[in-house]
Amino acid sequence: MGTLLHEAAHAAAQARGVQDTSRQGRYHNQKFKEIAESFGLAIEHDAKIGWSVTALPAGAAAHYAATISSLDAAITAHRRAELHGAEGGRKSNNNGAAAVCSCGRKIRASLAVLDAGPIVCGLCGDEFTAED
Known part of the structure; x- marks a missing residue:
């Protein structure tokens, strides 16, 4: 809710014709502070x-x-199915294969690199193995 109100303060500043930031929107000035505090932040x-x-x-x-409760009830995570090789879609990716070591660190590397020999974790000393 804090983030939503922060962004609402920017919207209110824009609607009021108030310049509330500088440095390409990265620096928030005193006018932003006043508007944001008027929203309770x-x-x-x-x-x-x-x-x-x-x-x-x-x-x-x-x-x-009440608003927080309504938002909490409405928010759900959605993810579209990835259709590899679908017409018009990308037929390959450059992400490589995921590999993990015994301490849980993860890396990505091509299968050729993983097959060429062991990649050793600098923390636990174990080899990274490809995940399925």
Whole structure:
């Protein structure tokens, strides 16, 4: 909710004709801070990005509780099926094969590289093996 209100503050600034950022939108100025705080956010200053560090205080969370509850009920993860080789789609990829070592680190490498000889993890000393 804090992120949504942060972005809503930018939208409100734009609608009001207020310049709330500089440096290609990376630095948030005092005007942004004032608008964001009017939405209930707590805003802190960062030397690199200005008044952008956003938190949703308990009072604001209580004020927006019904909206937060509605959003929580509505949000679900969706993923389209990947159709490899489908007409018009890409027929190959450059991602390589995933390989994992015993400490859980993962890398990607071509099958030819994995077949050429062991790749050893610098942390646990075990070989990376291709995942299925």
